[in-house]
Amino acid sequence: MSDELAEKVQSVIATSKRIPRERVTVDSTLEDLGMDSLDQLNLLFALESDFNISIPDEEAKSIRTVREMVEGVRKLVAGAPRTPATPAA
Numbered sequence: 001m002s003d004e005l006a007e008k009v010q011s012v013i014a015t016s017k018r019i020p021r022e023r024v025t026v027d028s029t030l031e032d033l034g035m036d037s038l039d040q041l042n043l044l045f046a047l048e049s050d051f052n053i054s055i056p057d058e059e060a061k062s063i064r065t066v067r068e069m070v071e072g073v074r075k076l077v078a079g080a081p082r083t084p085a086t087p088a089a
Contacts, residue, residue: 005077006026006070008050009047010025010026010070011024012043012046012047012050013033013069015046016039016042016043016046017033017035019034024066025066026066026067026070027065027066027067028065028066029064029065030064030066030069031064040060043069044060047073051076051077053073053076053077054076055072059072
């Protein structure tokens with residue numbers, strides 16, 4: 001799972017937690033990374049801002065791994081409404 005979206009999510013996690021990017025893998029659990037509930041909340045805000053998405057509270061509560069976080073963001077990005085192109089005048 002080495003793609004651009006996964007890399008960006010992993011970078012956001014590393015920046016949010018102030019840990020080396022190499023330490024964040026898709027197989028890491030949020031607990032392994034030392035993230036408490038406040039860290040996770042801050043991470044959700046960062047992901048929502050960076051990807052221009054809204055993460056539902058119920059889904060956020062069930063996320064335990066970086067892989068789940070990546071897949072959740074992927075689904076939300078794929079389903080995000082696109083800004084319609086401005087018609088030519």
